[in-house]
Amino acid sequence: MSVIGIDFGNESCYVAVARAGGIETIANDYSLRATPSCIAFSGKNRILGVAAKNQMVTNMKNTIFGFKRLLGRKYNDPYVQQELKYLPYRVVQQPNNDIGIKVNYLDEEHIFTPEQITAMLFTKLKDTSETALKTKVNDCVISVPSYYTNAERKALLDAASIAGLNVLRLMNETTATALAYGIYKQDLPTPEEKPRNVVFVDCGHASLQVSACAFHKGKLKMLASASDPHFGGRDIDQTLANHFSADFQNRYRIDPRSNMRAFLRLSTEVEKLKKQMSANSTKLPMNIECFMEDLDVHADMKRTDMEEMCSHLFQRVEKTLKRCLEESKLKLEEIYAVEIVGGSSRIPAIKHLIEVVFGKHPSTTLNQDEAVARGCALQCAMLSPAIRVREFNVTDIQSYPIKLVWDASMGEDGEMEVFSQNHPVPFSKMLTFFRREPFSMKAYYSTYIPYPDPYIGQFIIKDVKPTPEGDSQKVKLKVRVNIHGILTVSQATLMEKKEPGDQEMEESPEAMETDQKATGNGESSAESQQQNEGQQQQNHNSAEDEQQVPESQSGSDKKDGTKKKKSSVKAVELPIEAYTHGFSQVDLNNYIEQECKMIANDKQEKERIDARNALEEYVYELRGKLSAEEELATFVNENDRTSLCRQLDNMENWLYEEGEDCQRQVYVDKLNSLKSLGEPIKSRRVEYEQREGVLEEFSLSL
Ligand code: ATP
């Protein structure tokens, strides 16, 4: 069993593995470490990763990319509508406003969800890892942008389960980077010393994330994070592509914006130019041959031109950097370093802004492309019992405050912020209610979020019943932001009174009573460990107003204590119905089944192509060796040789004509029949060589 870390990027993914010797980034079937987040469909199979990106321009409508931004969103989301303008593939509105991606696959129309498309990419990454590691891979840690909300996180988890991956943690990208940084630092301060504060800036293809983190020996604590989900390398590409489109319209009377394929080609060229501009400040040419209407187009640009054109974008970067600094409450002199990762952090203007805001040269201690995946692999190894690595405690933060709102079933509405912004996570809180019947509560984000709907979900606490006298009873709820950053109500307990006639619950029946800390009982041992860490952090934080009442003593907490009347309490677990984001189990099972079928089909198609290639290869190899003067020519009589060569020629012609597209078995049978003619000749040669060898040895030994 191996454990892996996946950096799921907008443009490309990286996979790292933790092994006894350290962390390694895995290369794919093209010997590349970056696997494009790109999935394509053909009449025969799915094309995943590098191969999909390579055929994008010729199969535009069926090549899907940019789906990280669609995941967990609804079709009518204004943000999705904006995205659709730039996507060459078809996206349709599905029931319940879900997003459907419409493609031609196996010569039929198919509609896939963004979760399914993401699962296909994960299938590829899983397969790449299993091939490289020669073992099954299930456990993984996957990175997510720190600004992802509940819906997006849940969608990503669903995608992973469709692909058969068991996610031990969804890890915020900059937190993964921070872990990859911290674990190798031998000189971190001791607990008594001031922390080492480091700012991490990840500027990728479609988003910018900035986080401040405090390190001590063996642990890290995120302090604050700020993101711009709408700024990344691709926004610069778009600005430049629009500029050149206008330029070409002027000079060549062609408009690439009117032709998706041309615009896609232009975007690819513009991206290359952008990368060159990071290393050169001189004027650089851009030439595209046979662009539109058979025209060859030429243009040029200097870095300063680009900087001017994108100044509105760079202003956004500056704002985000400043926001993180502000929220971290760190003084500039308290910041030890600013570490940069992500492809777009190579842009000189961005490095310059970092220097302006933080008064420091950005450092590049980490591998800019692989840090996120490596951090995830480390975290996965720590969470998995299968692998031993050095422990390093990670305390993340809740990006947005969360409030719970409960209904007026008992005459009084209420709401409460259960997790404040930057609250340590994962974390559980125990809430106490007094109810005499089932009740429900709704959870919302209580601040601006980069998602149109702040609603998280509804939780119904069932089977609550009054005391025999009809009074309210105490119900304790364990509300948690789990290791994935997802809100759950993980436990509801009715503290049932055993003594009849006890009146003490009559006062303020529906008021929320205490807000206590939970103890342990995580979903996994890993999580409860994290939870403890979270609690330690919490304990250090004197600003918290929560009462620390151990759960076991809850029968004697504030309210009960007022009556000074002992009552024995029986804890009864209550069922909880949760209506929140994510697929139902039925849908999920259906998608898992579909994915398995597609995997089987791809495998079958690959075996068919392999059989065809093997036949083709044999034809070429044998014919080469049989030609006059070559190694096999003297081991067969001339008539047989001519006849076999003719058969090989015929086979080649057949392969390119009616034999182009046959069942696997047809190729296998044909190869076997050719082998029955070719192999005896080969073995005669081998026998001859062995005899000669023996003779030679014999003569030498004489
Ligand atoms: P995200 O983090 O937004 O999900 P990602 O992780 O796939 O996306 P990265 O691989 O970090 O993104 O970065 C890709 C982006 O970096 C692309 O837009 C690419 O053009 C840009 N990029 C890569 N190298 C350079 C360079 N030398 N100069 C400028 N931009 C670059």
Ligand code: MG
């Ligand atoms: Mg990234």
